[in-house]
Amino acid sequence: GAGVSQSPRYKVAKRGQDVALRCDPISGHVSLFWYQQALGQGPEFLTYFQNEAQLDKSGLPSDRFFAERPEGSVSTLKIQRTQQEDSAVYLCASSVKAGYTEAFFGQGTRLTVV
Amino acid sequence: SQQGEEDPQALSIQEGENATMNCSYKTSINNLQWYRQNSGRGLVHLILIRSNEREKHSGRLRVTLDTSKKSSSLLITASRAADTASYFCATATSGNTGKLIFGQGTTLQVKP
Numbered sequence: 304g305a306g307v308s309q310s311p312r313y314k315v316a317k318r319g320q321d322v323a324l325r326c327d328p329i330s331g332h333v334s335l336f337w338y339q340q341a342l343g344q345g346p347e348f349l350t351y352f353q354n355e356a357q358l359d360k361s362g363l364p365s366d367r368f369f370a371e372r373p374e375g376s377v378s379t380l381k382i383q384r385t386q387q388e389d390s391a392v393y394l395c396a397s398s399v400k401a402g403y404t405e406a407f408f409g410q411g412t413r414l415t416v417v
Numbered sequence: 418s419q420q421g422e423e424d425p426q427a428l429s430i431q432e433g434e435n436a437t438m439n440c441s442y443k444t445s446i447n448n449l450q451w452y453r454q455n456s457g458r459g460l461v462h463l464i465l466i467r468s469n470e471r472e473k474h475s476g477r478l479r480v481t482l483d484t485s486k487k488s489s490s491l492l493i494t495a496s497r498a499a500d501t502a503s504y505f506c507a508t509a510t511s512g513n514t515g516k517l518i519f520g521q522g523t524t525l526q527v528k529p
Contacts, residue, residue: 307459334514334515336515336516336517338519343521344521344522345505345507345519345520345521345522346460346505346517346519347519348516348517348518351514351515351516353514358514359514359516394459394460396460398515401514401515404515405450405462405465406462406515406517407462408452408459408460408461408462409459410457410458410459411458411459413457
């Protein structure tokens with residue numbers, strides 16, 4: 304596709320449920336990022352992939368968060384045993400190469416944990 | 418944690434006026450970028466300024482960077498109602514992977 308695609312756009316989960324959020328980056332983009340954006344705040348970095356390698360996961364808030372990109376294209380962010388504080392918009396971004404180029408963002412998945 | 422602060426947090430102006438937003442950051446950077454976010458949407462890249470640049474223009478946008486003060490400003494000239502959005506600065510630090518550290522954003526409302 305022409306841009307970064309995320310699904311689902313909205314997800315409501317009961318506390319304790321597991322969720323999986325999908326990101327389809329722009330074709331050919333090497334770098335893929337996940338960010339978490341709480342209401343009224345700027346995005347906060349979660350994790351970074353270069354192709355299929357997860358090179359930085361320093362922003363993942365707990366071991367309940369797990370991300371993968373097994374074939375170097377589509378990525379999935381999984382949150383286990385969701386808690387209310389996980390409610391946020393999860394943004395995926397991709398860029399052509401590692402380093403300092405502009406990032407293209409998807410529209411995000413709004414997760415609400417009830 | 419976020420890199421720094423943006424001010425003002427909210428700005429309301431009339432169509433045709435100029436809007437200025439400021440961003441401060443804490444660490445050395447390789448570049449600084451500005452993004453726009455419309456309500457409920459993803460972020461759109463506006464402009465990138467490298468650490469060795471002081472000013473950059475793109476259409477109605479003008480960005481300045483003062484690395485000695487660790488600050489940047491975004492000026493939108495002749496604003497339009499369609500400019501209503503949240504604006505975020507984001508920094509990329511030297512030697513990293515392209516990970517961005519965002520400010521908390523400025524919400525701009527342009528009244529027709």
